[in-house]
Amino acid sequence: MSFLQRLFGRGKTEDLDPQDQRTADTAPLDPDRSEITPVEDIRRHVLFGSAQSVGVERDHNEDALFVLLLNASGFDAIPDFGLFVVADGMGGHRSGERASAISVQTVARRVTQETLLRLFEEDDRANLPALHELLREALEEANRSVVELVPGGGTTLTAAVLLGEQLTIGHVGDSRAYLVQNGTTEVITRDHSLVERLRELGQLTPDEAATHPQRNVLYRAIGQGDNLEVDVFTQPVPRGGHVLLCSDGLWGEVADEEILRIISSTTDLQQACEELVRAANAAGGPDNITAVLVQFPPPAT
Amino acid sequence: MRRQTRALNTEETSEFGQLQPGVTLQDRYLILGVLGTGGMGSVYKGRDLHFPNVTKLVAVKEMINMATDPTMHEMVVRNFEREADLLATLSHPSIPRIYDYFTHDRSSYLVMEFIEGRDLEAILRGSDDFLAEEQVVAWAIELCDVLHFLHGHKPQPVVFRDMKPSNVMIDQHGHIRLIDFGIARVFQPGEKGTMIGTEGYSPPEQYRGEASPAGDLYALGATLHHLLTRRDPRSEPPFSFAERPIREINPGVSPEVEGVIDGALAYDPKDRYQNSEGFKNALMVAAKKTGLLNSRQTSAALQPRNEVEALWQFECEDEIRGTPAVWEGKVYVGCYDNNVYCLDADDGEFLWKYATEGGIAATPVIDDGVLYVASEDHRLYALTAEGGRLLWTYYAEGPLRSTPSAVEGHIFFGSDDNHLHVVNTATGRRAWRVEAADAIRCQPLVAEERVYFGCESGDFYCVDFRGEIKWRFRAKRAITSSPILVDKMLYFGSMDWTLYALEAEGGWQVWRFRLGGPTIATPAFHEGRLFTGSADGNIYALEARNSREAWRFETEHQVNSSPVIHEDSLYSGSVDGSLYCLDIRSGRKRWKFTTGNAITGSAVVSQNILYFGSTDHRVYAMLT
Secondary structure (H helix, E strand, O other): OOHHHHHHOOOOOOOOOOOOOOOOOOOOOOOOOOOOOOOOOOOOOOEEEEEEEOOOOOOOOOEEEEEEEEOOOOOOOOOOEEEEEEEEEEOOOOHHHHHHHHHHHHHHHHHHHHHHHHHHOHHHHOOOOOHHHHHHHHHHHHHHHHHHHOOOOEEOEEEEEEEOOEEEEEEEOOOEEEEEEOOEEEEOOOOOEHHHHHHHOOOOOHHHHHHOOOOOOEOOOEOOOOOOOOEEEEEEOOOOOEEEEEOHHHHOOOOHHHHHHHHHOOOOHHHHHHHHHHHHHHOOOOOOEEEEEEEOOOOOO | OOOOOOOOOOOOOOOOOOOOOOOEEOOOEEEEEEEEEOOOOEEEEEEEOOOOOOOOEEEEEEEEOOOOOHHHHHHHHHHHHHHHHHHHHOOOOOOOOEEEEEEEOOEEEEEEEOOOEEEHHHHHHOOOOOOOHHHHHHHHHHHHHHHHHHHOOOOOOEEOOOOOHHHEEEEOOOOEEEOOOOOOEEOOOOOOOOOOOOOOOOOHHHHHOOOOHHHHHHHHHHHHHHHHHOOOHHHOOOOOHHHOOHHHHOOOOOHHHHHHHHHHOOOOHHHOOOOHHHHHHHHHHHHHOOOOOOOOOOOHHHOOOOOOOOOEEEEOOOOOOOOOEEEOOEEEEEOOOOEEEEEEOOOOOEEEEEEOOOOOOOOOEEEOOEEEEEOOOOEEEEEEOOOOOEEEEEEOOOOOOOOOEEEOOEEEEEOOOOEEEEEEOOOOOEEEEEEOOOOOOOOOEEEOOEEEEEOOOOEEEEEEOOOOEEEEEEOOOOOOOOOEEEOOEEEEEOOOOEEEEEEOOOOEEEEEEEOOOOOOOOOEEEOOEEEEEOOOOEEEEEEOOOOOEEEEEEOOOOOOOOOEEEOOEEEEEOOOOEEEEEEOOOOOEEEEEEOOOOOOOOOEEEOOEEEEEOOOOEEEEEEO
């Protein structure tokens, strides 16, 4: 026997005889099913992407970011839970990066401590602290920490908590949360900038606001002193749509229509975020850029 | 661009150094010390040496001209001169007298009357308590007088442009003195300059460079708001006074005075007092407390109806505690005399009644031509809605005080036997039931194959159509209020003084609002707002999105009724015996109709007619 035969314990397969017309037996098709329709029952989950960049003009990044996303399915599974936070720090001598980092960590810690693990407790579930109060306290605690630990430093902070079908947002400053669905973008947070206030009151047009010399002046930010006023609100999750959280390094440079185009152009959320960041840098990148993009599957039919 | 984290800076210290004590200007004015620093230089306490035998004190206001460009320099000098000229011509007890004006090097100096006293900002700093309302109103009236004087100046009105606490001094006689005319300008209508004036107190139009006498009135309102609430408007978003109602922060302020100040703070100048006389008169009226202040926002729609009459009334034999139902021209109402009455909706004519064996607290429900009545005799009755003929009865094991819900061929209702019963409407037989921790007295909410209801122990349940409990929430006291579901959020009240907002899928508490007392009313939802009543006597309007109160309306006793909304009005009864009609946007009363006794049930609207019952035994119908 050849070496191979000893190794494999059998001979080569016979060469097929080209004259052999036999085919294998197959089961006959069910006459009642003329075509086979594939069953598509794929459960889709909430997904996210994120990207950051120092920008073109700055030499370090004072933005901070936190993302936590939980998906579970099964009988009586806990609902989707998520926490997405973006913060844009300011103040000289690197106070900005400390202020934004401390704030994001404080908020992330408070919110996850009081909600995440409790989601698993049958009885505790119904006794989660009210989200509005929790978010407000978390941002207030971040404020106290920054005032104490980073004098002269400040930061914006926009946090979105996803719980089941509701999105609750705690917000201070001029980072933004956008709702992107049905081919439109809508800013759902309020910029706490002087210029935005004037625009709201009809004293400035949106174009005047965009080029106003004081457009970066904020009247509310974390770290400015006691008595922080936090915007907290809840709205239903945009089924089939997206939520974008970003610092002004992004929205200040990339127009809403461009944001919409980029998000709609790909199903790859990570790619979309990187593209958004690239667009902001291409426009000059005067500031740090942060983007977090969350996608919500359409409702099950 | 480096970002500033604070609103526009107020003062910046002069960099040229202040005059030291001992320096003499013009061989006449001896500088004794610094009184304060302003945007353009310091104000010094000085002594006029031309009066050697006495200490004649003066205030010396320094204005440093930092412009290097000759044209600019010239313009700045002219601006200083203008202030001096202006002050020289103004003669009023509240305006400091000016004695002299001169220029020296890069600076100009105004020599003025020295005022012994403190400015209002210092007075606020000097105490932690709220200032007395009467005192603030007295100052306000004096400020109106000086503004009246300035605005009435001939040939052109003078606009102060910088009204704020630090520019008002209280002298040793307790009278106000307006100081710092640095930016006061003779008013030229149509002229626009750059924004000037202090952020927080300045009106919106001043940001566009339009400074007019109306702006001074806004700034006065802002100043009074600050004085009464101790909340500095510079620390708040601009023009957001409406978000900080005075009485919410300082309940010691009378509603009349709050109303006057609110009138000055409208951000459209057309909506403010048109002159300081108007503002002053309003203050005086409020001060004398001679009656309520008229609302400046009265429009035709809000004109109160003086005579409101019922279309018809019908008297039953006992209290009507619940809510009527309307179907095809007929009104159905349960009464504590054990009967359910059927009346003609147009004229209240009695059609028929059906006797049960217990009181009827629940609202009758009509579905598919069948009338369902829940009675305290433990039975649910199914009658023909047309004629009141009995179809079947269902027995629970305790009194029924819960209004049923008819959905998809089944009727859902709770009982004092601690169960939620689900009965097949075709057969009258129970399909299934679920046990709760205590009596169920609310109307269960059935939506998307889930049933939501609370019970008297404070537990709230979400149950599926097989009777399985999906989740459970616990309030601290009974939940007698029925839940409503809007955009996947559940809202209901509890006797623990709270209105809860839960995420419907898992029962997570998203927010809650603390009322002034227990509530059993079922909330109503309209255009983003939730409305409910409480035993604290108030009807509340809350923003559902951010859980903030929009308004509240006070009645004279508990509000147990659930509010009903029709067009732009909200209707609610009160235990004070009246049915109130409020404007839904503002919460202002349009009219009220008084019955003989407490109203504990709610109203129902059909074809623009409002129907409700009272414990005075009557059913009323009114035009909306």
